[in-house]
Amino acid sequence: LKNKQKEAFREEFLDLHPTDQTEIFKQMSHEKRKAVYDYLRAKEFAELFQGLALHEQKQVFTELEDQYALEMLKQLPADDITDFFSEIPDHISTYLLSSMNVEEAENIKFLLSHQDDSAGSLMTTEFISVSPTATIDEVMEQLRQEGMGAETIYYIYVVDQSNKLIGVVSLREIISAPLQLTIDQVMKEQVVTVFPTMDQERVSKVIKDYNLLAVPVVSEDEQLVGIITVDDVLDVLDDEVSEDIGEFAAARGAVDLDVSSMVATKKRLPWLVLLLLIGMLTAGLIGTFEATLAEVALLAMFIPLIADMAGNTGTQSLAVVVRGLALNQFNRDTIIRLIKRETATGLMMGIVCGIIVSMIALFLSQGSPILGFIIGVSLFVTILFSTLSGTIIPLLIHKLKIDPVVASGPFITTINDIIGLFVYFSIATSLLHYF
Amino acid sequence: LKNKQKEAFREEFLDLHPTDQTEIFKQMSHEKRKAVYDYLRAKEFAELFQGLALHEQKQVFTELEDQYALEMLKQLPADDITDFFSEIPDHISTYLLSSMNVEEAENIKFLLSHQDDSAGSLMTTEFISVSPTATIDEVMEQLRQEGMGAETIYYIYVVDQSNKLIGVVSLREIISAPLQLTIDQVMKEQVVTVFPTMDQERVSKVIKDYNLLAVPVVSEDEQLVGIITVDDVLDVLDDEVSEDIGEFAAARGAVDLDVSSMVATKKRLPWLVLLLLIGMLTAGLIGTFEATLAEVALLAMFIPLIADMAGNTGTQSLAVVVRGLALNQFNRDTIIRLIKRETATGLMMGIVCGIIVSMIALFLSQGSPILGFIIGVSLFVTILFSTLSGTIIPLLIHKLKIDPVVASGPFITTINDIIGLFVYFSIATSLLHYF
The missing domain is CATH 3.10.580.10 (CBS-domain)
Known part of the structure; x- marks a missing residue:
């Protein structure tokens, strides 16, 4: 009876596309997985194994019997074995290599010798x-x-x-x-x-x-x-998107779920500390306007608004430049066109946001127009300037052959913060006797 | 002589890969391009034309003679003709369709009938x-x-x-x-x-x-x-990366260089206005602490620092969640593991940043430890809380079937700003008599 059931399962399961086999396998309990190792031949299991993510492969590998595991490994394409070997401890991969025939082992050692993220690490030797x-x-x-x-x-x-x-x-x-x-x-x-x-x-x-x-x-x-x-390249593109998003969020190399909190801290903390130190510049600027603030404490109300809007607007423009660079779209003509467009865009956005914020401030301060005027003008300047610096700074940084995403974000936000808040407090200080 | 030169150019040029032909063509002046139209047969030019971006195709198309243009179009794969037709004015595409044979025209009309960004708009009918x-x-x-x-x-x-x-x-x-x-x-x-x-x-x-x-x-x-x-999918992935980065930067649909300033403003301004209105909440919060600020104006110094760090930390965690969702990695187990990891990460980053900022504040204020203590504790709370809200809010928003990237960014930053600044001013107010 058991044999009949086993055959029925085998047939139905193997009829599925390997990708679907993998999906079903991933949902299975530990016990059911054991049945799969029992029912499928090592060669058949290899098809399913290829579809697992590397951390899943590591986990599953520990559940297999030695002989079955080795048998299965031999059925994998060379590039998949290589990826797997580069993830497991050295003494295990050395042991596994020693159990393979010399030619296979040499081939995998050759593939393993290439640097991560290089063409050599992606390639396979199984070509015609x-x-x-x-x-x-x-x-x-x-x-x-x-x-x-x-x-x-x-x-x-x-x-x-x-x-x-x-x-x-x-x-x-x-x-x-x-x-x-x-x-x-x-x-x-x-x-x-x-x-x-x-x-x-x-x-x-x-x-x-x-x-x-x-x-x-x-x-x-x-x-x-x-x-x-x-197909290997399609997987790479996923990694690249993760990398791009990681850079945008100042969390390069730490957007992966599998990373430990120690590693995540190590990758993300340096950026936060850098941003913290840069933020001190803004603190220093506000410190110099202490006298003004002491007279009109309400001026502090709009500090985070200006800081946040400077960051937001700069990031919008940065996104345009980053994509243009990734797609290799820039030459003299397109750069000029882009700067013209961003200037016009910044002007329009600045005018609208400036008017909206003055109206709200006017309403909140119940009739005193000064604060509304100051924050309106400051926000207009902040948005116009932020749009431009968000465009020009990453282009300049790229010229210096530095990766513009990682370097520009904090830089742009800080410069924009400083300009925006400087304008805000300068106007406020000069209009102090109207309050 | 001219004929000989023409043949030599043709041979050398056609020997290149179509992608390289396109690259060289794009660098050519208007005059040289005219020679290319003259030297290459319509069928040969079609290979090069396929490699151009849509806006370049539109430009080049206007430079071609009617008969040559029509001849060339007929040589393009159906999906490329369709992409091109969906970009040009209706009266021109109608005219072009009327010059084709009925079967071809019907086929293209069928392909054109599908919605942008759908499988139907990507497909071709030229299969075996x-x-x-x-x-x-x-x-x-x-x-x-x-x-x-x-x-x-x-x-x-x-x-x-x-x-x-x-x-x-x-x-x-x-x-x-x-x-x-x-x-x-x-x-x-x-x-x-x-x-x-x-x-x-x-x-x-x-x-x-x-x-x-x-x-x-x-x-x-x-x-x-x-x-x-x-190969069509590889091009789609580029668009998708643009979309992801656009969403991250609150500039969805406007990261393309070819978009006019009017369109860019229309796409980006609503986000800025939304962020502006949300920013009013923070302004309101600070307003309620006017009395404290009037006594110690220097407290305003660290407002942008707390606001920026709340945004930065939240964005780092958001990036992790956004990638996990895109790669379909979440289930009960991974979510619990992620929250544990982010808590530990937030704790460590908060402790380090909190200590650093207190030391700097202590140094700047030349010996008065109160401000250093307040900003240190506040930044610790801000970072810990921002890490968690950056993780949990997008997961909740995703549960509500709303796209988490677009909706979460401003939401997270604002909540984090408010928590951070509330802690900052609360501690400051209660310690007011120590200043």
Whole structure:
């Protein structure tokens, strides 16, 4: 009976797409998971295992029996094994490598040798390469044999005897070519390539810009060492979005749920301390207006309003520049157009917000127009100036080859705070006898 | 002579990858561009045209002669024509459609009928479909003939007589299958599909999660109406990042360089006005402490510091939640773990920042420890509380099915401002006689 039930489960479960298998597995209790390890062969479980996040893989791996775990690992694509190995303690990965055959182990050690977030760390060595003198017919035969083990068979890479990359053919071209032609008659010699040390963000840009399904990775001496496929790049883009949002929020490297509170503090605290020190400048500025404040304590009411609005407006403009830089949209013309547009936008927003805040202040202070006038004008200046500094400062910082997101946010907010509050207190001080 | 030069240019230029052709073309002066239109055939120019951004396409289109322009349009993939048509004035697209043959025009009108940012607006109708009774051999022959015109030949979709999608085969599987088998013997019947009305962000998630190169679009009655390929999704992801950053900066829909100052103001101003009105709450709070401020004007010094730090800390935590939601990482367990982590993180960051700011205040006020004590304790409370509200508020807002990024930012900053400043002034007021 148990065997029958087992077979029924197996069949139904394996009929699902591996991604769905993974989703169901993730919802299972510890006991049910044990049944899965029992019911599925190591090779079948490998499909499901690939879909897990790295921290889930680590957890699941501890639940597997040694032999089953090793068997399963061998079925994973080389780039997935590499990702997994780079996450587990060294003595375990060394032990696992020693249980593999020499060739496999060497391959994984080679892949592990590349830096995180580089093309080398993303690539896999499971590609199809052919000689330029092979015929279409021979290549088709090779695809039939090697096809299922390769990461993609849709691009076939052409290498000479010394493994130098000399061309590429798509499977689409192979399919429509006469069988007796040789590869060098149909291949493209201009191949878009990347280097193992290239940053993964640039790799994803190459794949996107050239509409590729995969890009070959070549060493300095033009040897073909691996390929990176578009699905790996899609995962990278998720990481990049996390990175962008992290930078925007001054929490770079700490937006991941899996990070411990110690690590989160270590990544986020330095920014807070920096912002704190910069904030002292504003405190100092207000300190110099102590006499004015002592006379009209109500002036303090609008300090956070000006500070917050300066930050908000600057951040809006910063977002435009950051996206433009990421998408590589800037040249002399577009920069001039952008500055003109932001000036006009800042003017309009400043006028509207200035009028609204004066009206409210007038209403709150029940008829005394002075405070309304001061806060209205100050907010107008703050918004106009913040829009411009939010545009120009990140562009300047980028010129200095510093990452504009991380560096600009606090900088912009502080300068805008200071300008806004300086205007506010200057007008207030000069109009003091009208209060 | 001119002809020789023309041929030399043509050959060299066409040897480049279309993406590189586009890049070079974009750098050219108006005169040189004219030569390109002259030297390249409409079909050849179409390759380059596809790589241009929509606003560049609009510009370039006006420079082309009518006949050449029409010829070129016909060579574009259906989804590219559709994108372009949705950007140009209606009377021009109507005129262009009337110059095309009826079938082509109907196809484009069908694609144009879908909503922006939906699966329908992304899809193309240029896919390969076969009958379940076709043999592998017949399908290979069909691929040879239709292959070059299709958007992808790497997935072959199987439809019955009524055009209902009943299966899918990858070219990889076709290649390794014996020639005499029929498609229904090798196809997978469980096909991952999307609907024409599905949001493009969800489409890209499907393609990413299932590691697909393309996904079929089916109507409600399961008819196959189009496909969406992974390269279109890569472009969508860029838009989505812009959207995310726009939301984070309260500038949703206005981070694009091509937006006019009028549109930018219209999109950004409502947020600023909202933030302005919310900011009035803080102003009101400070107003109630007028008496304290009148006695110790220096207390105003640290108002912007507390306001800014409350915003910064809250935003850091918000970033964690926003990413977790986007990546679908939350369940009861992860939420509890996150809140524990953020509490610990907030405690540590609060202690460090609190100590630093008291020391600085002590130093600035030259020996009077009261202000240092007040600001230190207040900043500690502000940071701890901001970390928690930055975590919990967006989770609650998400429960209410409101987009947490747009709604949370101002909300969090304001609540944190108020708590922080309330603590600050409360302590200050109760310690007033020690100043």
